[in-house]
Amino acid sequence: MQYRLGTEFFDRDTVSVARDLLGRYLVRMQAGRPLIGQITETEAYIGRCDKACHAYGYRRTPRTETLFAPPGTVYIYLIYGMYHCLNLVTEPEGEPAAVLIRGIRPVYNFDMIAENRFHCKWDELTKAQRAHISDGPGKLCRALDLTRAQNGASLLGDELFVCSCLPSQNLPAEDTEGRIQTGKRIGIDYAQEAVHFPWRFWLTF
């Protein structure tokens, strides 16, 4: 397990963490088996200075409490009444900030991922269903069966974690050099000047 990303990885500047998470492997243990996706899209949210962040200006409410937890904590909230969003808490404890995981590419245990999303086997999916099975924050949470039950969990625990490579699953470290795109974040039209911050990152294939 020495390839797992630990506290020192997340205890850094949030924008750097968001960029460096691209190409890494998100591992979700379900029924004793690993569901694995490669991270393809992320966004940074920083409470100190970012009006798009739930904890803007260090705002503390029951929901934002998780953002003040130690780096490497899982922050999951419900959006639009029916979808969940997965975030990984960054920066030193007490600095409310996190990286939103916006997209993953399934790389292991395709059948369980297809079952979670469409209640069928991977072979039975259409080409379009496969291409878009986990390319959004709500979709990937459904694909990996992530809900608020995991809010507050630690990435040092056994139910959800991130690895740089997984030799046992034949998944090598990905070289992201020259393949990282940058742009504005999605769905934060209310956030005034923060609308323009280039804090969305994605990997091209």
Added chain:
DNA sequence: CTTCAGATGCTCT
């Protein structure tokens, strides 16, 4: 390919 409406319930004012 694009736009568009509707679903649905929690969170904070």
Added chain:
DNA sequence: GAGCATCTGAAGA
């Protein structure tokens, strides 16, 4: 009560 870090299916270009 208003708004939300979204997704889906239907309809049109």
